[in-house]
Amino acid sequence: MEALRVLELYSGIGGMHQALRESQIPARVVAAIDVNTVANEVYKYNFPHTQLLPKTIEGVTIEEFDRLSFNMVLMSPPCQPFTRIGLQGDVTDPRTKSFLYFLDILPRLQKLPTYILLENVKGFEVSSTRDLLIQTIENCGFQYQEFLLSPTSLGIPNSRLRYFLIAKLQSEPLSFQAPGQVLMEFPKFESEYPQEHAVHEEQTTEEKKVELNICFDSNTQHSQKEAFLFKLETAEEIARKFQQDSDLSVQMLKDFLEDDIDMNQYFLPPESLLRYALLLDIVKPTCRRSTCFTKGYGRYIEGTGSVLQTSEDVQIESIYKSLTGLSQEEKITKLLMLKLRYFTPKEIANLLGFPPEFGFPEKIGVKQRYRLLGNSLNVHVVAKLIKILCGKL
Structure with missing residues (x-):
């Protein structure tokens, strides 16, 4: 043509x-x-x-x-x-x-x-x-x-x-x-x-209100009854997320992650962990899902996109169950064990389908990159x- x-x-x-x-x-x-x-x-x-x-x-x-x-x-x-x-x-x-x-x-x-x-x-x-x-x-x-x-x-x-x-x-x-x-x-x-495969309506997390979730490792069998329910998260939602992570036709997040870069600037600060612990959409590299990244990612927590648990050997259920009755400092210590970080702009670009050679001018800051990617397609x-x-x- x-x-x-x-x-x-x-x-x-x-x-x-x-x-x-x-x-x-x-x-x-x-x-x-x-x-x-x-x-x-x-x-x-x-x-x-x-x-x-x-x-x-x-x-x-x-x-x-x-x-x-x-x-x-x-x-x-x-x-x-x-x-x-x-x-x-x-x-x-x-x-x-x-x-x-x-x-x-x-x-x-x-x-x-x-x-x-x-x-x-x-x-x-x-x-x-x-x-x-x-x-x-x-x-x-x-x-x-x-x-x-x-x-x-x-x-x-x-x-x-x-x-x-x-x-x-x-x-x-x-x-x-x-x-x-x-x-x-x-x-x-x-x-x-x-x-x-087709778009399944149950897979579109944007359709739900801000939800708190847990990603079950694909190698671990969890029944709906065994799942620890977070605030605002129902057993039905947990089951749906587990089903998403079991869908082998979807790639794992680890295929989209960056290697060998300094992640220190991307870890969630203690005050954010404490304030938003129950509002975090937490995924692991072995997960096959993440929520929509918006232009507010990196600046706001609630409903702006998933965060990555990089300490994969720590069980998130045990961390959250242990928070009750702890002081603020003790809660922070526990939550820091998860090593939660934001996805990098490059990783979000990867998930959005931009090729490896796509880049940003150096003077464009991280938060500006998040904003631009959140407005993209x-x-x-x-x-x-x-x-x-x-x-x-």
């Missing part, structure tokens, strides 16, 4: 661009547009030859869009107007303005793009903004399909449930199209391996959707 001319909107650190590369679809990103100056530095560091426009979407005129002559649009509009922990301002949120501007521009372009791929948070699928998007692309003649997908469906031990829409300008329905449905798994094709999931959209699966 002739190389596609791709427009990347809300380009961030380049997750869409990276997915396009991974898909191996002949393509060139003719322009990337983002207003975030720090994200743009990371983008330029990794894609130095791509035209990057540091401006708002609404700062681009229809004439400028036409001159780019693109036939594919990849975009991940701001998710804050639709996230469950936000105000859910939807179309009234100022951060939606740029996307509404693009929807207004789209039908008036000299030449419509052939392909569109959009990513956002779960919650977007029930928004008024989504309804306007669907109305716009239907009026333009696109066939489309919506998905809610998590990387666990590709064997990646990280729950990151996200909304996706793929659309193609054609009169015939897509071969896998399910009108009115939001699919919870990738469509199946004869060329694919049978061992690929899973490269492998998007790469597969691009191949499906272009008929290469």
Whole structure:
């Protein structure tokens, strides 16, 4: 096929661009547009030859869009107007303005793009903004399909449930199209391996409220009755997590961890251990799951992502059971035995599917890296959707 001319909107650190590369679809990103100056530095560091426009979407005129002559649009509009922990301002949120501007521009372009791929948070699928998007692309003649997908469906031990829409300008329905449905798994094709499995709703930890968990070592048999229940954690949740860790189609976390680096800066400080001991989502390298990493990781504890127990020979149940009645100093001493640390930015990038050569400029600090990665997407999931959209699966 002739190389596609791709427009990347809300380009961030380049997750869409990276997915396009991974898909191996002949393509060139003719322009990337983002207003975030720090994200743009990371983008330029990794894609130095791509035209990057540091401006708002609404700062681009229809004439400028036409001159780019693109036939594919990849975009991940701001998710804050639709996230469950936000105000859910939807179309009234100022951060939606740029996307509404693009929807207004789209039908008036000299030449419509052939392909569109959009990513956002779960919650977007029930928004008024989504309804306007669907109305716009239907009026333009696109066939489309919506998905809610998590990387666990590709064997990646990280729950990151996200909304996706793929659309193609054609009169015939897509071969896998399910009108009115939001699919919870990738469509199946004869060329694919049978061992690929669907997204299981019980595996999407984002769907749960902030939960406290324990990872059972895959070599240890624990029954539901034997499990020690943490505050806010039910026996049902523990059983579900144990089931996740028993799913051999998902890789272990240790395959994504860094070796031979100084971990001292990543260990949780004593005051955090004491204050948030019962709110930590703790996993071991042998686990096959981790919760969604958000932009607040490294700054906040509650609900921002899993922490890693690096002292694997210490039984977490015995540590927690022994805390009752201890002084604060004694509790800290016990908790420090677990050697709990944050995942490094590189490890999170690995879980998100960024390749080994992907990096950050040295001046970008650790907390800035966490923030940028928390706003990014899973490269492998998007790469597969691009191949499906272009008929290469």
